[in-house]
Amino acid sequence: xxxxxxxxxxxxxxxxxxxxxxxxxxxxxxxxxxxxxxxxxxxxxxxxxxxxxxxxxxxxxxxxxxxxxxxxxxxxxxxxxxxxxxxxxxxxxxxxxxxxxxxxxxxxxxxxxxxxxxxxxxxxxxxxxxxxxxxxxxxxxxxxxxxxxxxxxxxxxxxxxxxxxxxxxxxxxxxxxxxxxxxxxxxxxxxxxxxxxxxxxxxxxxxxxxxxxxxxxxxxxxxxxxxxxxxxxxxxxxxxxxxxxxxxxxxxxxxxxxxxxxxxxxxxxxxxxxxxxxxxxxxxxxxxxxxxxxxx
Amino acid sequence: xxxxxxxxxxxxxxxxxxxxxxxxxxxxxxxxxxxxxxxxxxxxxxxxxxxxxxxxxxxxxxxxxxxxxxxxxxxxxxxxxxxxxxxxxxxxxxxxxxxxxxxxxxxxxxxxxxxxxxxxxxxxxxxxxxxxxxxxxxxxxxxxxxxxxxxxxxxxxxxxxxxxxxxxxxxxxxxxxxxxxxx
Numbered sequence: 001x002x003x004x005x006x007x008x009x010x011x012x013x014x015x016x017x018x019x020x021x022x023x024x025x026x027x028x029x030x031x032x033x034x035x036x037x038x039x040x041x042x043x044x045x046x047x048x049x050x051x052x053x054x055x056x057x058x059x060x061x062x063x064x065x066x067x068x069x070x071x072x073x074x075x076x077x078x079x080x081x082x083x084x085x086x087x088x089x090x091x092x093x094x095x096x097x098x099x100x101x102x103x104x105x106x107x108x109x110x111x112x113x114x115x116x117x118x119x120x121x122x123x124x125x126x127x128x129x130x131x132x133x134x135x136x137x138x139x140x141x142x143x144x145x146x147x148x149x150x151x152x153x154x155x156x157x158x159x160x161x162x163x164x165x166x167x168x169x170x171x172x173x174x175x176x177x178x179x180x181x182x183x184x185x186x187x188x189x190x191x192x193x194x195x196x197x198x199x200x201x202x203x204x205x206x207x208x209x210x211x212x213x214x215x216x217x218x219x220x221x222x223x224x225x226x227x228x229x230x231x232x233x234x235x236x237x238x239x240x241x242x243x244x245x246x247x248x249x250x251x252x253x254x255x256x257x258x259x260x261x262x263x264x265x266x267x268x269x270x271x272x273x274x275x276x277x278x279x280x281x282x283x284x285x286x287x288x289x290x291x292x293x294x295x296x
Numbered sequence: 297x298x299x300x301x302x303x304x305x306x307x308x309x310x311x312x313x314x315x316x317x318x319x320x321x322x323x324x325x326x327x328x329x330x331x332x333x334x335x336x337x338x339x340x341x342x343x344x345x346x347x348x349x350x351x352x353x354x355x356x357x358x359x360x361x362x363x364x365x366x367x368x369x370x371x372x373x374x375x376x377x378x379x380x381x382x383x384x385x386x387x388x389x390x391x392x393x394x395x396x397x398x399x400x401x402x403x404x405x406x407x408x409x410x411x412x413x414x415x416x417x418x419x420x421x422x423x424x425x426x427x428x429x430x431x432x433x434x435x436x437x438x439x440x441x442x443x444x445x446x447x448x449x450x451x452x453x454x455x456x457x458x459x460x461x462x463x464x465x466x467x468x469x470x471x472x473x474x475x476x477x478x479x
Contacts, residue, residue, distance in 0.1 A: 007434045007437075008437075009434065009435070009437040009438035009441055037437065037440065037441060038429075038436075038437050038440055039434075039436065039437030039440075040437075041437075066434035066435075067434065067435055067438040067459070068434050068435025068436075068438060068439075068458060068459030068460045068462075068463060069325065069327075069459050070325070070434075070459075072434070073434060096432060096433070096434050096436070096437065097434065098433065098434055098460070099357075099432075099433070123432070124431075124432030124433075125432040125433050125434065126432075127432065128432055145413070145430065147410075147412060147413040147430065148413060148432070151413070157347075158347060158348070158357060159347070159357050159461045160412050160431075160432075160461075160462075160465075161347070161357075161412045161413070161461040161462070161464060161465050162347040163412070216403070217403065219401065219408070219415075219429075220401075220403065220406065220408045220415065220417040220426075220427045220429060221427055221429060222427050222428050222429035222430075222436075222440055223429070224429070225429075263403075263405075263406070264403045264405075264406040264408065264417050264426060264427060265406065265417075265419060265426035265427065267427075267444075
């Protein structure tokens, strides 16, 4: 089963676990309704949509409320460190959590002690913590944007806010930044670098570039990176190799974006309903092998 | 208040950037850093918000670098403002500098400004904030919810309601887009 760990931007939202259900407008987890605008709820909604298209079980959500003070994140770190071993998970995606090196290390230790450790995907704050802890190579996939890639490439930066001169790196700089991230052991086994062009890379360099369809307005839209992480998590759970999953996920996300015909004011809920149609169109038009079923 | 007034009248022209003349204030959370920066700057002290050196293992991800000689005055000022300082240490190494560069993208009807890992997009005619993207800290979705759909003149400032470095970066982008839109 796919497990997704993250936060909901509500101060009083409790620590909950449960199967995520998306009804087309809102998420439900453990009887709680959750608005989808961006962040982990957007990732979960995308994962629910893709799970349906792929014939997977609904993803298991591990959530807490956090508006940036760190309380909910700390609860989640603590709960996972003590309980994750009892969860049957084959893939885990970690998302918006307050970066906390100690909390991260305890969770990673608990995951690695599982009888069958799941494949690990990290994005957003948890990816920052993974890099800061020096344990990036323990992960199967990171999904940084260009600014976050610059942070991974800078061996001294504790957060993207402090990344040295190349934080505003353009697409041309991505290959060198990828090399720097691997040189300093600050990258996962694979990287899916989100941007004007999406790049899939490993320590040997760029494996795939996905640059179509190109929709400029998506750069302004919050949540497109979240949906991409949700899609790739499902495709990995469905059994695709990580590079193939990353390549197809980038194509699905871009195609869904194009189908929604966005402008810079569009919101991520305009795109999420288009994901199954985008996936089906790629299967039929580009003869991508249909992915069905779930890895054990 | 009298003490505050006294500080305000005091000229603070010296710019002592030599590391041995500087100290750093460590706080437990970024909100306290942002409040402290405002209070100390208003009192006329020469300070900078920086990233902590590797040897600082407690506190949040921002520190305030200040003239060490003013330690007592600044601590008193913060105490009067009910702000708790977790630790005070002298600077012994180069501190990391926050990002201070912006990139701007003009979509025609919309203007997007990026600072570090945070982007804010505004409709240029109505000055309404239409999107916030980037960042990985938990206050980003919260900030987006509170700010999107509101005009720049009425939206809450990330510096007031944010709590993390992503919130701090968004504040820089927010100030820059306000400047560019002449708000």
